[in-house]
Amino acid sequence: MTMKVRLSRTQPTLCVSLDHEPLWFSLTHPTTLNLTQNPNSLSLSLCKKKKKKNLLCCYVAVRKMGWGWWIQRQCSRWASSHSFRRILVLTLMVWGGTWGAEAAQGRGNRGSGCDLFRGSWVADQSYPLYNSSTCPFVEREFACLRNGRPDLAFAKYRWQPLGAGGCSLSRFNGRVFLERMRGKTIMFVGDSLSRNQWQSLTCMLHSAAPDAKYNITRQGDVSTFAFTDYGVKVMLDLNVFLVDVVREPVGRVLKLDSIQGGKLWMGIDMLIFNTWHWWNRRGPSQPWDYIQEGKQIYKDMDRMVAFEKALTTWAGWVEANIDPAKSKVFFQGISPSHYNGTLWGEPSAKSCLGQKQPVPGSTYPGGLPPAVAVLKGVLSKIKKPVVLLDITNLSLLRKDGHPSIYGLGGRTAMDCSHWCLAGVPDTWNEILYNLIL
Structure with missing residues (x-):
């Protein structure tokens, strides 16, 4: 872990840069900073002297995890700072500012054994985070209630991560998110599951700031939702393979080692990529006629092999074009389908139709998809920081969350791949929120 601490005399902030990834903390007036570090973790304690001679001390622990940085914050009052100085290595006096309420929230309660992506679904009547019937951005494909779904129970579940000490996610706060991303651009890149997550986030933000001015524009496969009051853009680039499909004299060619579409992704502050569901399309719904790798053209190949080759091309684009100091990169994990009840212990179920409850517990009986x-495997080889939103297991448990016959195609096109909104993609975005704050 490479660590640098930068203090600003003009701004009441502290920046801790961990392997080129900046973490910002607001400071108090006056503030005592204590710091310790080792190759995989960093601890900070910040104390503010109160008027009644007691101290408000906040402890911040940062630890390197497989999916990114795990951060824990805890504040409490102390009669003195002696017990708080056990980890003292460096003390600095910094003047100016107040402890930001925005900085003090958003991390949740994450103990040392907390895993955001392992857990179970618990009923919570305070959910969903927004009313889908009043969100103007939900398309018919995901508008299950508007399409006649009679139950709302599927929207009243909260994701509870596993871990000791009350491991939990912080509830999404749209205004905090908008302030954190002020002046920045977010882009989802991928297939209709990316559109699912994109529409979820736009509804979550609009619900939190209903009076904020916004506009939506569409140009080709790119849609842009802009909060003009905050200078925040939330974009969607529908690019189902990430690599290129090109029309040539022989027909439509899927080029596994070409990624010209990446020109659109340059300079974006936060990128969330996704691809998988279209890789097994065959027949009339298959959007290509041939596969090309290098100069070799194939009529077809093992789809999992093709998927890996395309991901490797995308990984090469990340290595060549992403500056970690300017852009954060996430990959939305494999979003599962539910067409085979045997996989969740209900052999008589041939689809997700009629499912009203999640799979109990934290383990999906059918295991993970091979993808x-x-x-x-591809992500493990990338040297640039890419965070996997490992949403597969938590989504596998939600056999009840799909549109089924309450989607775009109605009873003629069973949909157990996409997700109702409000619903499961809101949790994907809550996890994203917890990771970036």
Whole structure:
């Protein structure tokens, strides 16, 4: 872990840069900073002297995890700072500012054994985070209630991560998110599951700031939702393979080693990529006629092999074009389908139709889709920081969350791949929120 601490005399902030990834903390007036570090973790304690001679001390622990940085914050009052100085290595006096309420929230309660992506679903009547019937951005494909779904129970579940000490996610706060991303651009890149997550986030933000001015523009496969009051853009680039499909004299060619579409992604502050569901399309719904790698053209090949080759091309683009100091990169994990009840212990179920409850517990009986191992294998080889939103297991448990007959195609096109909104993609975005704050 490479660590640098930078203090600003003009701004009441502290920047801790961990392997080129900046973490910002607001400071108090006056503030005592204590710091310790080792190759994989960093601890900070910050104390503010109160008027009644007691101290408000906040402890910040940062630890390097497989999916990114795990951060824990805890504040309490102390009669003195002696017990708080056990980890003292460096003390600095910094003047100016107040402890930001925005900085003090958003991390949740994450103990040392907390895993955001392992856990179970618990009923919570305070959910969903927004009313989908009043969100103007939900398309018919995901508008299950508007399409006649009679139950709302599927929207009243909260994700509870596993871990000791009350491991939990912080509830999404749209205004905090907008302030954190002020002046920045977010882009989802991928297939209709990316559109699912994109529409979820736009509804979550609009619900939190309903009076904020916004506009939506569409140009080709790119849609832009802009909060003009905050200078925040949330974009969607529908690019189902990430690599290129090109029309040539022989027909439509899927080029596994070409990624010209990446020109659109340059300079974006936060990128969330996704691809998988279209790789097994065959027949009339297959959007290509040939596959090309280098100069070799194939009529077809093992789809998992093709998927891995395309991901490797995308990984090469990340290595060549991403500056970690300017852009954060995430990959939305494999979003699962539910067409085979045997996989969740209900052999008589041939689809997700009529499912009203999640799979109990934290483990999906049918195991993970093979594409997960391929994706993780490619990501493990990337040197640039890419965070996997490992949403596969938590989504596998939600056999009840799909549109089924309450989607775009109605009873003629069973949909157990996409997700109702409000619903499961909101949790994907809550996890994203917890990771970036």
